[in-house]
Amino acid sequence: MRLLTLYLRSRQVPVALGVAAAAVAVVALLGNAPERPLQTRVFAVLALGLGLGVLGNGLGGAAAALERTAATRWAFWRTAHVVAVALVVFAVAAASSDAPTAIVLRATAGLVGLTALAAAALGHQLAWTLPTAGAGAAAVVPPLTEPAFLRVLAWPMQPSDSTTASVVAAVLAVGGLITYAARGSR
Template sequence: MRWLQLYLRSRRVPLALGVAIAVIVLAWVMSSTYTTSTTINARTASLTIMLAVVALGATLNGADDALDHTASVNWPLRRAGHLLIAAAVITALLSLSALTDVRYEPLALVLRNTAGLLGLTALGTAVFGAALSWIAPLTWTLIAVLPFLGPSADVRVQVASWLTQPAGTTAATVCATVLAVTGLLAYALRGGPLRPASETAPDR
């Protein structure tokens, strides 16, 4: 299993996982302390999921781009597995709140937002690289949590604010699914773009 340890370390997974856990716990503590609701609201949950996704999104590229594209490794399968495990980890961490009096729920909203934001991050990684993959999920989340964008019968609003729409909203679910599938395929098949050697060479 040494290859797994090396793989996780090369992608800074322990650090990213620590950040994701800290963000989820901090949002839970804040909601427990300053609200009387037993359910963490959609805006807070969306921001929390986005920050956790961005943290793990940094692990989608390794330090050596050439190694990440070598033909000796089945990279599409490994990338897809990495992404799916990241989604499972974030969902599991959020679901642990079900053991407490303040919860991230409903589960359908947690699953939808995690899948959509992780797909958006993976798509950003495939196009711009992991270092800039946070831009799209951060921007869309900040738009979605705007006070004037809430539950609406307008499909355009439902798409723009899909993160904060109620679970079961068709347009929001479709939007998240498209982002998840597109991001998964783009990242699994392409990975991140090759950076100039000067950017990946170790410091001397």
């Protein structure tokens, strides 16, 4: 238990968790409009991007040399951390938003993958960039079906039965998790 406490404190998780949960809940609740389902989905995706942006900073520690030691099974810790972040953000967004749960789940998976990829490629200080940009792009690009690149760009906003959106989210989630678990934060 002591190791877990030290790990969480070193990554400033207790403070970030409270801020992220509050931010996700407020933004998701602001977007709830039963007569406007697209607005509800947009705000749910923006809330997820915001929450993952806040929690993404915790995907790296202050000592880069310590992150590279073989004394700890870092792949396990990194995987557990990303999965825990995804579960927390999903739970808060799903509880706060009227958006369909399938869309919130798909958007969480894809955006957490983008967060992990950003941490691995850019460093944990910039882990907020890709999920925020992905959520922002999805919010401004309408969920059109043609041309095909718009389906890929606006994957979080596509209907819950969209195969393209599900594939994009799965590729981002698996790719981000594997990359971050293997490499860690840059």
